[in-house]
Amino acid sequence: MSQTIAPPPRFTTICEMHELPIGLGRSFRIGEQSVAVFRTRTGKVFAVANECPHKGGPLADGMLAGEQVVCPLHTFRFDSTSGECDQPGVCAVATFPVEVVDGFVRIGITA
Amino acid sequence: MIRALHPVKPKLVVIGNGMAGARLLEDVLALDSELFDITVFGDEPYGNYNRILLSNVLNGSQDAKEIFLNSLEWYKENDITLHAGQRVTKVDREAKTVHAGELTVPYDYLVFATGSKPFVPPVPGTSLHGVFVFRTLDDCRNIANYAKGCKNAVVIGGGLLGLEAAKGLMTHNVGVTVIEMAPWLMSVQLDEAGGKVLGQTIEKMGITAKTGASTKEFIGHTQVTGVRFADGSEIPADMVVVSAGIRPNTDLAKESGLKCDRALVVDDQLRTNDPAVFGVGECVQHNGMIYGLVAPLWEQTKVLAKVLTGVDTVAAYTGSKIATKLKVMGVELASMGRISDLQSTDEVVQFSEPSRRVYWKAIIRDGKVNAACLLGDLGPADDLMRMFHAGTSAPERRLELFFSANTEKKETSLADLPDSHQICDCNGVCKGTIVKAINAGKCTLPAVGKATRAGTGCGSCKKLIKGLIEAVAGGVKADPSEGWYVPAVPMDKPTLVFEVKARGLKSVSAVLAELGTSEDEKSKAGLASMLKGLWGSEYIDERDARFVNDRVHANIQKDGTFSVVPRAYGGVTTADELIRIGEVAKKYNVPMVKYTGGQRIDLLGIKKEDLPGVWRDLGMPSGYAYTKALRTVKTCVGSEFCRYGTNDSTSLGIALEKRYQGFEFPAKVKLGVSGCPRNCAESTVKDVGVVATEGGEWEVSIGGAAGAHVRKSDVLCRVKTQAEAIKVIGRFLIYYRDNAKWLERTYDFVPRIGLEAIRSIIVEDSLGIGGDLDYEVEKTAAAYVDPWLERDYPVYAGQFDDARRISLPVLT
Numbered sequence: 001m002s003q004t005i006a007p008p009p010r011f012t013t014i015c016e017m018h019e020l021p022i023g024l025g026r027s028f029r030i031g032e033q034s035v036a037v038f039r040t041r042t043g044k045v046f047a048v049a050n051e052c053p054h055k056g057g058p059l060a061d062g063m064l065a066g067e068q069v070v071c072p073l074h075t076f077r078f079d080s081t082s083g084e085c086d087q088p089g090v091c092a093v094a095t096f097p098v099e100v101v102d103g104f105v106r107i108g109i110t111a
Numbered sequence: 112m113i114r115a116l117h118p119v120k121p122k123l124v125v126i127g128n129g130m131a132g133a134r135l136l137e138d139v140l141a142l143d144s145e146l147f148d149i150t151v152f153g154d155e156p157y158g159n160y161n162r163i164l165l166s167n168v169l170n171g172s173q174d175a176k177e178i179f180l181n182s183l184e185w186y187k188e189n190d191i192t193l194h195a196g197q198r199v200t201k202v203d204r205e206a207k208t209v210h211a212g213e214l215t216v217p218y219d220y221l222v223f224a225t226g227s228k229p230f231v232p233p234v235p236g237t238s239l240h241g242v243f244v245f246r247t248l249d250d251c252r253n254i255a256n257y258a259k260g261c262k263n264a265v266v267i268g269g270g271l272l273g274l275e276a277a278k279g280l281m282t283h284n285v286g287v288t289v290i291e292m293a294p295w296l297m298s299v300q301l302d303e304a305g306g307k308v309l310g311q312t313i314e315k316m317g318i319t320a321k322t323g324a325s326t327k328e329f330i331g332h333t334q335v336t337g338v339r340f341a342d343g344s345e346i347p348a349d350m351v352v353v354s355a356g357i358r359p360n361t362d363l364a365k366e367s368g369l370k371c372d373r374a375l376v377v378d379d380q381l382r383t384n385d386p387a388v389f390g391v392g393e394c395v396q397h398n399g400m401i402y403g404l405v406a407p408l409w410e411q412t413k414v415l416a417k418v419l420t421g422v423d424t425v426a427a428y429t430g431s432k433i434a435t436k437l438k439v440m441g442v443e444l445a446s447m448g449r450i451s452d453l454q455s456t457d458e459v460v461q462f463s464e465p466s467r468r469v470y471w472k473a474i475i476r477d478g479k480v481n482a483a484c485l486l487g488d489l490g491p492a493d494d495l496m497r498m499f500h501a502g503t504s505a506p507e508r509r510l511e512l513f514f515s516a517n518t519e520k521k522e523t524s525l526a527d528l529p530d531s532h533q534i535c536d537c538n539g540v541c542k543g544t545i546v547k548a549i550n551a552g553k554c555t556l557p558a559v560g561k562a563t564r565a566g567t568g569c570g571s572c573k574k575l576i577k578g579l580i581e582a583v584a585g586g587v588k589a590d591p592s593e594g595w596y597v598p599a600v601p602m603d604k605p606t607l608v609f610e611v612k613a614r615g616l617k618s619v620s621a622v623l624a625e626l627g628t629s630e631d632e633k634s635k636a637g638l639a640s641m642l643k644g645l646w647g648s649e650y651i652d653e654r655d656a657r658f659v660n661d662r663v664h665a666n667i668q669k670d671g672t673f674s675v676v677p678r679a680y681g682g683v684t685t686a687d688e689l690i691r692i693g694e695v696a697k698k699y700n701v702p703m704v705k706y707t708g709g710q711r712i713d714l715l716g717i718k719k720e721d722l723p724g725v726w727r728d729l730g731m732p733s734g735y736a737y738t739k740a741l742r743t744v745k746t747c748v749g750s751e752f753c754r755y756g757t758n759d760s761t762s763l764g765i766a767l768e769k770r771y772q773g774f775e776f777p778a779k780v781k782l783g784v785s786g787c788p789r790n791c792a793e794s795t796v797k798d799v800g801v802v803a804t805e806g807g808e809w810e811v812s813i814g815g816a817a818g819a820h821v822r823k824s825d826v827l828c829r830v831k832t833q834a835e836a837i838k839v840i841g842r843f844l845i846y847y848r849d850n851a852k853w854l855e856r857t858y859d860f861v862p863r864i865g866l867e868a869i870r871s872i873i874v875e876d877s878l879g880i881g882g883d884l885d886y887e888v889e890k891t892a893a894a895y896v897d898p899w900l901e902r903d904y905p906v907y908a909g910q911f912d913d914a915r916r917i918s919l920p921v922l923t
Contacts, residue, residue, distance in 0.1 A: 014917050021907040023620075023655025024662075027914035034914060041620055041655070050914070058671040060914075061659040061719075063632035070632045072659045072667050075567075087564065109919065 009097055009108030017103050020045065025069065027060035030109050035096060036060035037105065038069060038080070045098045046080040047107050053091040120148040123419065124209050124216055126199050126363065127224030128153025131392025131408050133181055135224060138416030140189055146420055149191045150216050152209070155247060156196030168251045169279030175248055202367040204385055220419055223364055223375055223383070223390040227357035227403065232267070236329025241350040245276045246357075257350055258283035265289075265338050265348040267326055268355035269296040271437065276352045277318055288319040288346060290338065292355075295322055300435075300446035301484050304463070308470045308486055312442050321346075357403055359394045374401045379427040381415040391415050398430050407431030434496050436489060442468075445492035447499045448482030450474065457481065460509045464488075473512050477788040477804070478504045478795070480512070491515065501866070504795055504823045525578045534579070535572045540565035545576060549583040556580075557592060596641065597853050599627045599634030604641075604852060611645060618642070618651035632658065637853030640739060640775050644848050647890055654907050658738075663911060664898040665722055666737035668715065673722060675714040677731035678772065681746045681764030681784070682710025688731065695728045707736070709743030709781065720913040723902030732772070732897040739854075740775045741782070741844075744768040745793065749786030749803070758803030760786035763833045767801075770837055770888075773895035774844060777851040782840075793817065798857040799840050800824050809836045813843055813869070814861030822858040825866045828874045841888035842873045842881060849887075 014028050020039040027050050028035045036050035036059040048069060050060045057073030064070070067080040078085055083092040097108035123139070125132045128151050136149065167173035186193040194211060201210040202221065209216045229244035231237050241261075243254050258264065258280055266277045269291025277287045289296070295306025296313075310320045325341035329351055339345045359374035370376045370384040374396035381389045381397075391411045393403055402408065410431050417426035434447040450472065453459070458475040469487035473480055473495065480499045485492050491513045498505060498512075505512055530543030540563050548562040559576055560567040566576045596604040600622065607626070616622045619638045623630055639656040660666050665673035677692070692712055696704050702716035711734055717725055726733075735742055744767050747753065749760030764784040774780075783794030784801045794800030796817035802810045808829045815824030827843065830836050846869070851860045861869060871877040873884075905911055 010920075012917060012919060015915065019908045021654065021909060023653065024907065026909040026912070028917055029914040030917045031919035055669065056671075057669075058667075061667065061671070063635060063658060064655065065631040066629070073669065075632065 009110045011097075011099060011106040011108045013104045013106050015105050017045075017100060017105055020105065023064055025060040025062060025064075027058065028107070030107060033109055035107060035109075036062075036069070037098070037107065038064060040064060040067060040080075044080070045100055045105055047096040047098050048078060048080070048083060049094040049096075051093075052076060052078075053085065053093050059093065120146070121219040122217055123147035123149045123220045123222070124218035125149070125151045125222045125224055126202075126209065127151075127222075127226055127360075127392070127394070128155070128193065128195065129224065129226045129392065130405060131226065131394075131412060132222070132224035134409060135222060135391055135412040135415060136189075136191060137181075138412045139419055142416055142420040142422050144189070147220075149189075150209075150218075151186070151191060151193045152197055152199045152211055153193065153195045154198055155249070165245070165248065165251050165275075168248065169245075169255055169276065170282040171255075175252070199363060202363065202388075204367060204369075204388065207387065219387065221388045222415070222419075223369075223388070223394055224392045225360040225363060225394040227359045227393040229353060230356045230358045231353050232326060232355055234326055234328050236331065236335065237353070239329055239331045239335040240333055241331070241335040241348075242329055243350070243352050245272060245352050245354045251279075254279070254350075254352060255283065258285050261285050261349045263288070263346075263348050264350045264352065265346065267338075267351060267353045269293070269320060269322065270299060270354070270356060271297060272357075273352075273354035274313070276354050277313075280352065281316070281318065285350075286317075286319075288321060288348075289313070290324050290326060290340075291320065291322045292325055293322065296320055297444075298451070300444065300450065301486065302450050302472060304461075305450075305470045305472060305484050305486050308463070308465075308468050309442060309444070312468050312487070357393065359396070359401060361394060364390070364394070372396050379414075379429060380418045380425075381411055381428060382418075389415055389419070397428060400430060402431055402433070404433060404435055406435070407433065432500055434499055436492060436496075443485075443487065443489045445485040445489050445496070446483070447480065447496060448474070450482045450484050452482060458509070460512055462513050471513055473505070473509075475505050475509065478790070480505055502826050525575065526582050534575050535563075535565035535567075542579065545579055546583055549580055554580055554584045557598075597634035597637040599623060599629045599631055600638070601628055602626065604850065608641070608645065608849075611642070616642075617646050617649055618653050619656035620653055621651075633853070636661070636739075637777070640777060640853065643775055644891070647894055654910075660737035662907075663719060663722055664733055664737065664901065665717065665719075670716075672716045672718055674736070675717050675722065675725055675729075676707060676711050676734040676736035677729050678734040678768070679711045679731075680768045681744055681761050683746075683761055683765065684712075691729060691731075695725055698728065699725055707743070709736075710745050711736070711743060718913065720911055723905075723911050726899040726902045733899045735773070738775070739778050740773065741768070741771045741780050744782040744784060745797070746784045747786050747789075747791035749784075753786060755789060756786035756803070757805055758786050758807060758809065759833075760784040760792065760801075760803060763801060763809070763836060764792075766833060767837060767840065770841065770892060771844060773897075774848070774891055776844070776848045777853050778856045780844065780847075780857065795824050796821065797824065799843065801836055801840075804829065807831065809833070811836055811839055814857045814866075816856060816858040820856070820858055825861060827866075827870055838885070839873060842884040843869070845884045845887040845891070846873060846880075 020026055023041045025036045025038040034050040035047050037047045039045050048059055052059055052071040054076050055073055057071040059069050059071055061072045062070045068077040070077050076085055076087055076090055078093045083095040099106045168175050197211045199209055199211045207218050229246045244250055264280045264285040264287050266273050266289045269289045277289050280287045295303050296309050327341045328339040329335050330337040330339055335351050337345050337347045361371045361375055364375040365371050375390040375394050377383055377390045377395045377397055381391055383390055392408050411428050414426045414428040417423040436445045460473045462471040471485045473483040479502055483495050494515055528542050532542045534540055534542050534545055544563050545565050548559050553559045553562045556566055556573055559565055566573045594603045595601055596607050619635050622638050635656040636658050643650045654662055665675055667673055699721050701714045705713045707713045744764040746760045746764030750756035750758055751761055767782055780798045782799045783792040783797035785792040785794040786803045790802055794802050796815040800812045800815055804810050808831055810826055810829050812824035812826045816822045847860055
């Protein structure tokens, strides 16, 4: 039996930490992928696809409720780690691994 | 004993022990039972009685004893000196004494409550035996006794009292004819059609009504035998009861040198031209009006008691709205205002059902019920009276004046709706889904909302959802979070404000850290709004507590673009502005340029990164069309150009908008100013509406809405000048800002607090916070900065930036 193993994500530097507003998100277009990157008040940085699975709202413009991002269009919420929505019947949003190295924010994108 | 302790009690003397005089005593005693040394003079040798019930004594359905209000004992118990059956003959205002025969009583305060006397037409024969007036308990007894030997009685006067007398006589087996000079009965309360209906009804009962008949003479030698009319005709009568209206008893007041017109003239404190002398009841004339009904009298005594006792020396009686419900000869009748007072611009709404002798008529003036009469069936009377008293607008569909949509029926039919019926139109949630959630134990609004999203949009379906919970689960569970200002902090607003002040919490994150139990976007935005109002310039403005609209000062659209609405003060613009807007629209390829409902221009489909440039090129301030703040002030053309306009609505609208721009509230606030009662600016469905009235005043109303929820605003007050309007509106706006729950629109806030309470706080300043409210207005106005100026100085990284492009390294 052969098994396909997904290639490990490649981390790409997108910005410096101070370029992320505190408690808010910012949108990036990394290759073909739109990504919303957030910096919580507690210092955690996380990234999700910048398109709400519900109606395509720009999640980067959303507010944070703890470690959930709230879509600005219809207030659907998505978990920063699992990407799961708080409403039944709405798909989870894709999440991306993040690392902060020497003040630089790096996102893992599987191309 | 008490007298010994207070040897210098001021002396209050009341002339008149009728309903007004007695009620005044009760009101005074209720406020301060030991303040005065009280003396009362009454013409009749009794305590006082309820004159309204006299006809019951006449017809025998009540005993005279039953209609007494206060017995002679009551006066003793309350230490009141009553001189019953003693007529005051003279008032010496210099010496401050009242004289009744030999008796001299000094006074510090004197009240005329002399009431009125029956009007007897100046025709020959009024002194014949068998001619009576109908006014007092003694009259009643005499009429009843005399009627025993009579066959034909004639009642002169087809008004309320006349008909009551006729009814009383009927019970004594006398044929009764009612004579009315006007062309129909009860000409004050009814119009011609109504009067005719009443005439038919009483004819059925065996009473003959002769209308349009002028009495010329009562015939007879010593005893009355008939009545002769101006047209020469005669009818036989072995007794006559004159009930042709009343006239105020003003002789004593006139002799005392007090200012009298048709009655004793009093001001808003019921004071005559002598500061120590007051008047109350049927003997007084206030603002040109003399009232002959009991309700206005209650209002007067209440005010006068406050003034006399010093509880409220500036208490004011401002006139009464006359509305009565009565039963005349078994015919139910309700009357409001003066039905005969009809102007050419009035709207008349009528309904009649001749077979049941039902007749309803309402006169609408300036959109409100100005007068009405209902006969035969008082179904809609209560609702009409409420509208009439409150001065609220008549329903848009006038037929609802009489046939109102029955809300109870609506709710019971909830159970009959099919499961597929959509309850929440915002989120497209059907009844079936909600019922399922309720059956799964979601028995509160938030629980249903969380499970189904129903009610989480505009919220207008919340009532229906509550109804469903009640129907399915048998009751809505008490939800403690309903009283909280925001979900994340378990406190109502006053507690929250107190804690925030006490702990000096000036940022949203600080409040959530100290008081919060969770964190959500709604709570953050709500706290941000509250803290900004609370701390003003000390507020620590954390942008992550703001919704995207408030971060980029534009309204996000479904595709993530934004709409831009510049301010157009009062909906007035100029050619130059329009050209600039047009040029901006071209330069930025604006996909849609649209007029808004609030008389402004909306540029839709603007990219976030273009916002600063668009604002710069427009050179106009933000219209705040994206946030919980003052939005538009819609105006009509007003007197500047409109040929109907009675006042300058545009200039008031502009002034209001300039004054209150940038004021943030728990929910959006829309204003409207109309220059005449045609109300072209739809001011009566605004959070605050102003309508110019004939006579140069402005009527300010609050709590209106015309969105998902439609509500006609409630009249707060009338003011004379623009400055007064601006001031009272400012007070209301700050009061609303500081007391409403987050996202609570004025249409919920006003009914929750209650119009009367708001009026007393805002207009009458009953809490004494008027100055504070004014100060808050000043402070907030001074703090206004156009948020669009952030175009040149973004406050946080990437505020107006498009997605940053990062190219991926080529894979190897």
